[in-house]
Every structure is written in structure tokens, then in C-alpha cells.
Amino acid sequence: MIAPLVLSLISALAINVNAHWWFNPILAQLAGILYLITMVWLASDLITFTTRKFEQIIWGGLLVLASLSAAASVIFYLYKFDNLVFTFFTFLIPIVLFSLRSFKRGQAAQVKSASKEVIFSTFFILAAMGLFYYLLLNQIDIAVRSPWQMLGLVPLILFGFMAAGYVVATSSERGLWWLILLSFASWGMLLFVFPLAYGFDPWIHQASEKLIATTGILSPKPLYYLGLYMP
Numbered sequence: 001m002i003a004p005l006v007l008s009l010i011s012a013l014a015i016n017v018n019a020h021w022w023f024n025p026i027l028a029q030l031a032g033i034l035y036l037i038t039m040v041w042l043a044s045d046l047i048t049f050t051t052r053k054f055e056q057i058i059w060g061g062l063l064v065l066a067s068l069s070a071a072a073s074v075i076f077y078l079y080k081f082d083n084l085v086f087t088f089f090t091f092l093i094p095i096v097l098f099s100l101r102s103f104k105r106g107q108a109a110q111v112k113s114a115s116k117e118v119i120f121s122t123f124f125i126l127a128a129m130g131l132f133y134y135l136l137l138n139q140i141d142i143a144v145r146s147p148w149q150m151l152g153l154v155p156l157i158l159f160g161f162m163a164a165g166y167v168v169a170t171s172s173e174r175g176l177w178w179l180i181l182l183s184f185a186s187w188g189m190l191l192f193v194f195p196l197a198y199g200f201d202p203w204i205h206q207a208s209e210k211l212i213a214t215t216g217i218l219s220p221k222p223l224y225y226l227g228l229y230m231p
């Protein structure tokens with residue numbers, strides 16, 4: 001059953017998005033609780049020395065907490081524990097638990113297919129988060145000849161990773177959702193880069209907006225671009 005894995009990945013996505021953009025304490029608590037519940041759900045099936053479900057849940061919870069603490073300590077000691085590591089960490093642990101759980105149940109063929117889908121779907125989601133996060137950090141509020149001279153190759157590389165993840169995961173039932181997100185990234189990329197678009201003759205429009213902001217007037221008044229200047 002893949003339900004606990006899907007719920008854990010959704011909660012991990014909510015945790016990371018909230019930690020980087022929304023900063024909502026209530027959402028952080030709800031997503032964190034759901035994440036721990038699904039992790040315990042996955043880990044409880046790994047407990048074999050007792051058949052009582054309640055005891056399996058208790059030991060599964062202890063296993064999750066001990067594993068999280070130990071893994072985070074090792075990563076911190078050998079490397080560092082920054083936002084990128086935290087994001088990778090929150091997605092990796094459920095995948096590992098799900099793989100162990102599936103192998104324990106003797107579903108090697110099923111876990112091979114499911115793990116492939118989950119790995120590349122997670123790869124797709126991480127690339128999408130990285131792309132939008134990079135674009136939001138590098139927004140351009142001035143007129144430029146081309147956005148690529150300001151952004152460099154990083155967005156193109158991340159978009160390439162998204163496309164690669166989509167190609168592999170396209171056979172899954174969630175392939176349509178990945179296609180929607182991929183299309184949004186390709187068509188909406190400039191909306192993240194340019195909070196305010198200047199359209200044709202961007203330097204003229206930028207100068208006009210600055211003049212209106214300082215003096216409140218513009219002469220002559222171009223009726224064609226009135227909607228652009230008066231949002």
C-alpha cells in the first residue's frame with residue numbers, strides 16, 4: 001500500500017514550501033504532525049519482534065525518532081545541515097522506509113516499479129521547488145534586454161531536470177499533474193522573474209512609471225498604455 005508514502009511526501013512538500021515561502025506556524029505544525037504519523041505508520045511494519053499493533057506503533061515511533069536524530073547528527077558532523085540538506089532529508093527518509101517495508105513484505109517486483117516512480121517524482125518536485133525558489137530570489141524589477149543575462153544557466157538546468165523527471169514518470173497515473181506543473185513552469189517562468197512587466201520598449205515604460213510615481217502625471221498621456229501604468 002503506497003498511501004502512507006504519498007501522504008508523507010505531500011506533508012514533506014508542505015513543510016519545505018512553508019519553511020521557504022509561507023512561514024505559517026499552524027501549517028508547519030499540521031504538516032509536521034502528519035509527516036511524523038505517516039513515518040511511524042511506515043516504520044511500524046518493520047517491527048517484527050511483536051505482533052501487537054499498539055506495540056509496533058510505539059516501537060516504530062521510537063525507531064523514527066532515533067533514525068532522524070542519528071542521521072541528522074551524522075550529516076551535520078560530516079557536512080552541514082542547511083536548507084538543501086533538510087529538504088533532501090525529509091524526502092529521502094520516507095522513501096527508504098517504504099522500500100524497506102515493501103521488501104519485508106516480499107513485494108520486490110512491486111517496490112521496484114513503485115520506487116522508480118517515487119524517486120523520479122521526488123526528483124521532479126525537488127527540481128520544481130529549486131527552480132521557483134531560484135526565480136523568486138532573483139526577481140528583476142528593472143528593464144533589461146534579456147532576463148537570461150541576469151539569471152544565467154541555473155533555471156535552464158533545473159528545468160531540464162524537471163523535464164527529465166517527467167519523461168521517466170510520465171507513465172504513472174500522476175503523469176498528467178507533472179505535465180501541468182511542467183507547462184506552468186515553462187509558460188509562467190517570466191511571471192516569477194518579472195513582478196512588473198514592461199512589455200514593448202521596456203526602458204520607455206520604466207521611465208514613464210517612475211515619472212508617474214514621483215510626479216503623478218505624464219505628458220503626453222498614451223491611451224494605449226494607460227492600463228499598463230494604472231494597475
